Every structure is written in C-alpha cells, then in structure tokens.
Amino acid sequence: MPAPVTSYEGARLTAGAFVLLAALTGCASMVPQTMGLRDAWPAGVPDRVELGEVPFFPQRDYQCGPAALATTLAYSGVKVTPDDLVDQVYLPARQGSLQIEMLAAPRRYGIVSYPLAPRFDDLLREVAAGNPVIVLQDNGVGPISNWHYAVVAGFDYPAGELLLRSGETQRLAIPFTILEYTWKKGRYWAMVTLPPDRIPATATESGYLKAILAMARVVGNANAVTTAFRTFLNRWPENITASIALANMHYERGAIKEAEAVLRHAEVRHPDSVLVLNNLAQTVSDQGRNDEALAIIERAVGTQSLFTVAARETRDLILQRMEKGR
Amino acid sequence: MKFSIRNVLCRVLVVAMMMLPFQTGQAGMIGTDQATSAATAQADRNTVINLLSRAETARELQSLGLDSKTATDRLAAMTDDEVRALAGNINAVPAGADGLVLLILVVFFIWYFAFRR
Numbered sequence: 001m002p003a004p005v006t007s008y009e010g011a012r013l014t015a016g017a018f019v020l021l022a023a024l025t026g027c028a029s030m031v032p033q034t035m036g037l038r039d040a041w042p043a044g045v046p047d048r049v050e051l052g053e054v055p056f057f058p059q060r061d062y063q064c065g066p067a068a069l070a071t072t073l074a075y076s077g078v079k080v081t082p083d084d085l086v087d088q089v090y091l092p093a094r095q096g097s098l099q100i101e102m103l104a105a106p107r108r109y110g111i112v113s114y115p116l117a118p119r120f121d122d123l124l125r126e127v128a129a130g131n132p133v134i135v136l137q138d139n140g141v142g143p144i145s146n147w148h149y150a151v152v153a154g155f156d157y158p159a160g161e162l163l164l165r166s167g168e169t170q171r172l173a174i175p176f177t178i179l180e181y182t183w184k185k186g187r188y189w190a191m192v193t194l195p196p197d198r199i200p201a202t203a204t205e206s207g208y209l210k211a212i213l214a215m216a217r218v219v220g221n222a223n224a225v226t227t228a229f230r231t232f233l234n235r236w237p238e239n240i241t242a243s244i245a246l247a248n249m250h251y252e253r254g255a256i257k258e259a260e261a262v263l264r265h266a267e268v269r270h271p272d273s274v275l276v277l278n279n280l281a282q283t284v285s286d287q288g289r290n291d292e293a294l295a296i297i298e299r300a301v302g303t304q305s306l307f308t309v310a311a312r313e314t315r316d317l318i319l320q321r322m323e324k325g326r
Numbered sequence: 327m328k329f330s331i332r333n334v335l336c337r338v339l340v341v342a343m344m345m346l347p348f349q350t351g352q353a354g355m356i357g358t359d360q361a362t363s364a365a366t367a368q369a370d371r372n373t374v375i376n377l378l379s380r381a382e383t384a385r386e387l388q389s390l391g392l393d394s395k396t397a398t399d400r401l402a403a404m405t406d407d408e409v410r411a412l413a414g415n416i417n418a419v420p421a422g423a424d425g426l427v428l429l430i431l432v433v434f435f436i437w438y439f440a441f442r443r
Contacts, residue, residue, distance in 0.1 A: 062423040088400060092391030096421025100412055104403035136422055149422040186420055213362060214405045245358040279355050310356055317354070 031180040033120040033188075041157070042121040045128045050154030050163055051075075054132045056170040057082045064167060065089045065097025068134045068149035069105060071165050072193045075132055078109045096147060099136060099189055106193045107215040110224030114200045114211045118188030120180065122202040127152055129201035131192045132165075138185035147186070152179075196228035205236045216245065225249060233262075240270055247279060259283045274300045274307040278314050285314075290322045376406040379413040386416045 041047070055074045059067035059082070066085035073080050088105040089097040106113040116122045116133065126133050133152045140146035150172070154163035161173040183190075192200050196215075199208060212228045215221055229246035233239065243266035250259035263280040270276055277300035285293035297318060300311040363372070380401055387397035401409060412419070 065422050068422075087396055088403075091387070091421060094390055094417075094421040094423075096423030098412070098416070098419055098421055100404060100408045100419075101400060102422075104400065104408065107403050136420060138420070145420070147420040147422040210405075213358070214408075216358070217405060218403050241358070241361055244356070244361045248355060248358050251355055275356055275361055282355050307356055307360075314354065 031177045031184070033184075034176045034180045037120060037157075037176065042124055045124050047157035048155070049128050050156075051127065051130060051132055052154075054151065054153040054165060056165050058168045058170075062095040063090055063097075064149045065102060067167075068151050068165075069097075069102060069193070071151045072132050072134055073106060073109060073111060076111050076193055076195045078111060080109065097149065099191075102134065102149070103191060103214075107218045107221070110196065110215070110221045111193050112196055112208075112211050112215050112228055113191055113193050114203060114208065116190040116192065116200075116202060118190075120176075120188075123152060123190055124155065125201045126192050127154060131194060131200060134191050134193075135179070135183055136186040136189040137179070137182035139182055145185075148182075152190075196224045197231050199231060199235055205239065208232060209239065209242060212242075213245070222249060222253065237265070238269055240266060240273055240275060244275055244279060247283070251279075251283065256283050256286055260287070271299075272303070274303050274305040274311050278307055278311045281311075281314055281318065285318045285321060290318050290325065293318050294322070372406065376409065379406070379409045382413045383409050383416065386413075390416065 053075065055071055057067045057070045057074075063082060063086060066082035066089055069085050069089060070080050070082040073085075085105060088108065089101045091098065091101075103113045103115060116126065123133050123135070134149055135152055137148045137150060138145050139148050148167070150164045150166035152162055153165055155161065155176075156163070156173075157176075159173075160175050160177075162176060162179050164172040164174060164179075166172045194200055196212075203211075209232065212225065212232060215228065216225045226246065226249045229242050229249065232242045233246060236242065243262055247259040247262040247266075250256070250262065260280065260283045263276055263283060266273070266276045267280055277296055281293045281297035281300070284296060294315070297311060297315045301308065301315055303311075384394070384397045384401055387400065388394055392400070404412070
C-alpha cells in the first residue's frame with residue numbers, strides 16, 4: 001500500500017520545509033539592516049570600497065581599544081601608537097576600553113570624534129567618503145559577552161563582505177550578516193575620528209556642533225577648534241552658536257577684527273539676536289568705535305531674552321567709555 | 327575617609343550653590359558656555375550635578391586601576407553629559423577588549439553558508 005506512505009512523506013516534507021522557512025525568517029529578523037540593504041542600497045555609495053591606506057596596529061593583550069583608535073587617528077594624520085593611547089582609554093580592571101573614553105581621547109589630539117547614527121547606511125557612507133569607522137562588536141554567543149573594537153576599512157557588497165582591521169588580522173573579510181549580528185548587540189555603536197577641517201559624511205548640524213564643543217573643552221586645542229568652527233560655518237552658515245563660538249575663539253587670542261568679521265556675518269543673518277548684537281557691540285567698542293557700538297547695542301536692550309541683562313550692562317560699559325573719551 | 331570628606335564637601339557645595347542668586351549679568355562678551363546652556367538657573371543646577379558626577383566617576387576610574395592624575399586627565403576630555411552617563415554605571419557598560427573570534431565560529435559557518443548579505 002504505497003499511497004499512505006507517500007502522504008506520510010509529503011507531510012514530513014511540508015513540516016521540514018516549514019521548519020526551514022521558520023529558521024530562515026528567524027535568521028532574517030536577526031539581521032534586519034542587512035536585509036534592508038538588499039532592498040535599498042544607500043544612494044551614491046559604490047558597492048566596492050577599500051581604504052588601503054588605513055594603517056594596521058596589531059593589538060596586544062586586551063588592548064583592541066587603543067589599537068582601533070590608533071588606526072583611525074593615524075589615518076587622520078596624528079602621530080600616535082596604541083601604546084600612547086593605553087593610558088588614555090584602557091581600564092586595567094575591566095581589561096578593556098569604554099565607548100565614552102574612545103570618543104573622549106581623540107579630542108586631546110585636536111581631532112573631532114563623532115558617534116554615528118546606529119545604521120548600516122551611515123557606516124557604509126562614511127567608509128565610502130574615505131573615513132574608516134570604529135565599530136563595537138560583541139563576539140560572544142548567547143549570554144557570554146565578548147566585546148571588541150574593530151575598524152571597518154572597506155566593503156565588497158557583491159562578495160557580501162566587509163573588510164576590517166581587527167585584533168591581529170590586518171585584512172579580515174567578514175560577511176555583512178556576521179558583522180550585523182555582532183554589531184547589533186552593542187546597539188550598532190560606531191564612531192569616526194576626523195581632522196577639524198573635515199566633516200563626517202553623515203554628520204548632522206546639531207550632532208557635529210556638539211562634537212566640536214566637546215573638543216573645545218580640552219585645553220590647548222585653540223587652533224583645531226577654530227578650524228573646526230570655521231569648517232562648520234562653511235557648511236552651516238546660519239548657526240548662531242558656532243558663529244558666537246568662533247568669534248569668541250578669535251576674541252580670546254586678541255584677534256578682534258576677525259571676531260568682528262564673524263559676528264558681522266552672523267548679524268546679517270540674525271539681525272535680532274541679542275547674543276550676536278551684544279558681542280558685536282563689545283568688539284566694536286573695544287576698537288574704540290563707541291558711537292557705532294552704542295547704535296548696535298541699542299537694538300538689543302529693548303528685547304526680552306536671556307541675554308538682555310548682559311546687553312544692558314554692555315550698554316552701560318559703552319556709555320562709560322564714551323564719558324571717559326570726552 | 328577621604329571619600330566621606332568629599333561627600334561632605336559636595337553637600338556643602340550643593341547648599342552653597344542653591345543660595346546663589348541665579349543672576350549672571352556681566353558686561354562684555356557672552357561666553358560660548360553661556361550661549362549653549364538654555365536657562366541659567368538650570369545651568370547652575372547642572373553645574374552641581376556635574377561636580378558630583380565628576381567626583382564619583384574619578385573615584386570609580388581609580389578603583390578600576392588608574393592613578394589619580396590619569397583619571398583626572400581622562401575625565402577632562404569628557405563632556406558633562408558623558409560623565410553623567412558614566413557616573414555609577416562604569417561597571418555596567420561594555421568594555422571592548424578581545425579580538426577572540428573563536429566563539430563566533432559556529433554562528434559564522436551557519437551564516438556563511440546560509441547567506442552572506
């Protein structure tokens with residue numbers, strides 16, 4: 001009686017196909033962004049990129065943080081080795097490096113560090129723009145975590161591979177799926193480090209301003225910070241905070257004319273900004289043109305803003321100076 | 327003992343800062359810090375929180391094997407937001423360490439043959 005057997009086999013086949021399908025869709029949902037790339041590859045990004053110039057520092061012990069950071073910093077033109085960075089990002093008791101410290105250390109070299117949005121698209125865009133990307137991977141399985149930093153220095157989508165500087169391997173090719181699987185557990189954390197005259201390809205106005213302000217905290221960076229704000233304003237000329245910050249950088253080193261020029265540009269765009277008017281009036285008054293300064297500050301004192309009090313005091317100062325000048 | 331002195335100091339600071347009038351009017355250039363902090367009263371309150379967070383994080387970094395100078399230098403490169411995120415949390419956040427790929431080999435082969443992209 002062959003018929004029942006056939007139907008039994010049919011059922012087994014159906015069950016098998018079902019299990020396989022379930023497994024595959026399960027897998028697919030484990031790497032949602034890789035699946036997303038199949039449908040929508042980021043526009044303008046070539047499908048093969050390799051940044052061959054990215055240096056390689058094989059890691060020692062548990063020091064992949066210093067090694068990864070030295071890789072991108074050296075690529076940005078800083079003379080630095082992993083050993084120099086151990087004191088800055090390595091935590092002996094944790095035998096590793098924290099993400100926040102990875103972001104903080106480059107600022108000490110006058111380099112802007114920028115955390116990327118948690119998207120494959122952004123990672124690929126940065127690499128395509130010539131910026132190697134540091135990623136945090138969890139190479140553990142299940143409950144065991146095995147955190148690791150690697151540098152993405154290229155990809156070959158037709159071959160399905162990303163090219164990493166990782167651990168002791170100079171050119172590690174791993175599938176997109178594996179990278180996403182390990183990268184996802186750290187919430188797709190990634191960062192780039194760029195010299196102050198460049199802006200990351202995926203940078204947002206507010207995000208990049210924050211990154212520069214963070215670098216400006218570190219003392220001894222004045223030149224890099226000035227360059228960074230100037231570069232920022234070329235891209236986003238409307239930004240008041242960056243204008244104020246750049247003018248203040250000039251003012252602090254005594255370049256009052258340059259400070260004035262920056263504030264003039266800002267004033268054209270934001271004629272009602274008390275902040276801009278106050279600082280402009282101050283720089284003009286400092287150059288002895290008190291009549292002109294008074295005319296500027298008069299536009300600010302009648303307003304209701306956080307800085308109106310400061311503006312009134314600036315007007316008093318200008319009036320005092322005019323008294324003395326008589 | 328050193329820490330309890332610091333705690334007392336911090337408490338005194340909190341009270342002292344709360345008694346400060348929230349008024350920073352001052353002739354001259356408005357600084358970048360002032361321009362970026364939204365409201366002055368909030369900024370002053372944050373100053374207190376930041377002082378506390380920095381003290382706490384410095385202590386934690388030292389307990390993880392850094393000397394006090396290194397800990398201070400490293401903290402100096404962090405923004406206030408970053409220090410706040412780290413304070414009290416330093417053992418919970420990931421610390422990238424190892425290049426070991428052995429563990430993922432199993433997963434690797436499944437994926438490698440199932441699909442690569």
